[in-house]
Amino acid sequence: MELRVEYLDPFYDSFLLLDDRPETFHALVVLLDDTVHAAETVPLVGDTDMRVMVTDPEGDLVLLRVYFFIEDGAIQIMKVQHYRADEP
Amino acid sequence: MLENDVKLAREAAGLSVTDVAKLANVPRQQVYALEQGANVTLDTLRRITSVIPNLERLTLGKVELVTANEDLEEARRAALDLFDVARRLVAALGALPGKPASTPRQAPPNRAVRRGGTGSETERRTARQLEEMVRKGKHKRRTDA
Numbered sequence: 001m002e003l004r005v006e007y008l009d010p011f012y013d014s015f016l017l018l019d020d021r022p023e024t025f026h027a028l029v030v031l032l033d034d035t036v037h038a039a040e041t042v043p044l045v046g047d048t049d050m051r052v053m054v055t056d057p058e059g060d061l062v063l064l065r066v067y068f069f070i071e072d073g074a075i076q077i078m079k080v081q082h083y084r085a086d087e088p
Numbered sequence: 089m090l091e092n093d094v095k096l097a098r099e100a101a102g103l104s105v106t107d108v109a110k111l112a113n114v115p116r117q118q119v120y121a122l123e124q125g126a127n128v129t130l131d132t133l134r135r136i137t138s139v140i141p142n143l144e145r146l147t148l149g150k151v152e153l154v155t156a157n158e159d160l161e162e163a164r165r166a167a168l169d170l171f172d173v174a175r176r177l178v179a180a181l182g183a184l185p186g187k188p189a190s191t192p193r194q195a196p197p198n199r200a201v202r203r204g205g206t207g208s209e210t211e212r213r214t215a216r217q218l219e220e221m222v223r224k225g226k227h228k229r230r231t232d233a
Contacts, residue, residue, distance in 0.1 A: 045215035052205030
């Protein structure tokens, strides 16, 4: 089933908190592109309905994480943020 | 109360104390201080309240202040426009730089991106906070792709 993509308010708010380097924007586009293609195969986070995709901490891209969930036939993009590979 | 207004609005926006401190360019301790009802300068108050997007009103004793986030709203609109342009460009080109233009993909393996996140507690905590926002309906939709 083809899913629509919706970007929610918190996503735009979090988008503004990203640094403004071109590498970050490139990583974001790669991450979102892969997210919308793989969304249904991404496992849930704990006991929530949220799912997470990250740029690989061992890769070359800026470390970004996107939170989303699937509802009403749409991928709901909820938040994007930088993350640290060594975060608790 | 002022401290409750700030904390509730910050949490509703999905922002951490660190996020707000970074955006407002103030020490994180100042954000904590404000949320705990301690004294902060008017400048610090102005900086912090101006970066919390859904903080529209502050209760200060018997006085209710309506905050003005015009600068932030303008920035949000600009970011929204920029992001839409980028998405349309990607859609028009059919692929990202370095990727095949016409190869349909069905969740292929991609070493640049990992499905499922890092598994950290930070990640799980944020997921729970976001789910709570959704449950409370504080995630109004802005646009469709």
